[in-house]
Amino acid sequence: MDREENRSSYYRTLRRQFMAIILFIAFVPLVLLSGTIYYHYSRTVKEKIRNELKNVAENRKSTIDLFLKDRAINLGVLAHTHSFDYLRDRKNLDVVFQLLKRVDSAFVDLGVIDGNGLQVAYIGAYALEGKDYSSAGWFQSVMRNKEVYISDVFPGFRKVPHFVIAIKRVEAGRPWILRATIDTETINHFMSTALLGKRGNAYILNREGVYQICGRDPGRVLNKSDFKIPPLFSGINEEEKYGPQGEPALYAMAWLKNNDWLMVIEQNLKDELGPMIHVKNIVLAIFAVSSLIIIFSTVLITRRVIGRLEEIDRERSKLTNQLVHADKLASIGRLATGIAHEINNPLAVIAEKAGWMEDLLSEGDIKKDPNYSELLKATQDIKKHVNRGKKVTHRLLGFARRMEMVYEEIDLNSTLDETVYFLEREARFRNIDIIKEYQDSLPRIFSDGAQLQQVFLNMFNNAIDAIEKNGKILISTKSVHGDIQVSIADTGPGIPGENLERLFDPFYTTKPVNKGTGLGLSISYGIIKNLGGQIKVESEVGKGTTFHIILPKHFQQPAISG
Structure with a gap:
């Protein structure tokens, strides 16, 4: 059992190692080739x-910087x-503003503010003349x-998003400001043309991360962005990095307006990498199909x-086992021959003396003896057991010399009883019914x-050994479809x-070491087969085992060779 388990374990290990080596040899070039193709193509x-994103970012940076610079000039x-x-x-002021509008339509209004922050003149769509800007942050900064x-x-x-350009002039020691409002739509248009792909975006943030311009979603202007503002x-x-939707994106950034605004152009890589993803899918499909074929x-x-190696x-x-078995059987045969000859000689003397005693008892005077x-x-018992002993030696010689079987009419019930008789004492000792x-x-x-008695004896011995103590052995006989079945x-x-x-x-046993040779069932199987019958076994773990011996009623005796 251990040898068979070791053999199975060895071949399982060998199978795994063999598969691992082949898969390694096959997969390494495939993985390297697929990986190299995909790496270079994706790169x-x-x-x-x-490069395309960088060109767009450089173009928009130059355009917006130039736009702001020209308006300021x-x-x-x-x-x-x-x-x-x-x-x-x-x-x-109205004349000047109309001339300015002719030159540049981005100007929305125009106002003059004195040094105290009061707008003394205003041309535009709102009633802002007289407004006080002294507390406005932009006025204080200027x-x-x-x-x-x-x-x-x-x-x-x-209450409308806009930005202003303010020019300070000191005239006769008095500072004043010329202020113009710039329409953000122009810059928003610049950023909209920078949108790349279906899900790309382009926007401008101030240093606090607040949207100044948002090309795809103007409604987010003046809202706080989650974008992390980088150092200058x-x-x-x-x-x-990954965008707000959790998808990979490429960002191009540039500082504008004297490093006060950060322009961000966001490109969704999933949209732009469509061809690469297609190639990737093709490579993966080829890899998967190749892998399946290889595996x-x-x-x-x-x-x-x-x-085949295992077979x-x-x-x-x-x-090898057959050769060892044959050698063991040959040794047992030689031993059996010697034992049979040694037993036959005393049996012959006992038989002769028993016959002589029977002749003496036939005389008239002895018949009158009360113990006659x-x-x-x-x-008669002596002669009977002598004959039984001769049969045993006959079987030993048959085993050694492959003697032909002795066929005779048999009552199986009686044969079973005689066999059980040998083991009844041991069964009672083990409390086996x-x-x-x-x-x-x-x-x-x-x-x-x-030979049938030898088979039954082996079966009973196996049953007793299996039970060990406190159990039952059920022996049954019946006629089945013209044959006789012993269970x-x-x-x-x-x-x-x-x-x-x-x-x-042969030599297979489930018994502990030194408690079984593994020959009993093998020999029994051979005997029953030679007698024209068959042995079947049914077993369920935890419940027991049943051997069915099926024998023909009439079996033609094989012809004696020679």
């Missing part, structure tokens, strides 16, 4: 996307070519240290190769009684299903 596609020219007194006249100021986007008095940098900065081929080849090893082991009947029975359920008037059969059932632990197929193999 090329991503590089193309990065236009407004600065007006402030430095016209005096405060001239521009505070509303008519003059008055402190800036001659040109471009504000963040804010709602202001008009020059030029275009690129970064790849299937590997499993098939491994099963066949290792299976060859099993056949070799079986042949007991003496006669004892003499032997129950007999014989069919009445069971037909006699033509077979070898001595021997025990209440032992039962035999596992995986052991049933090898139950009749």
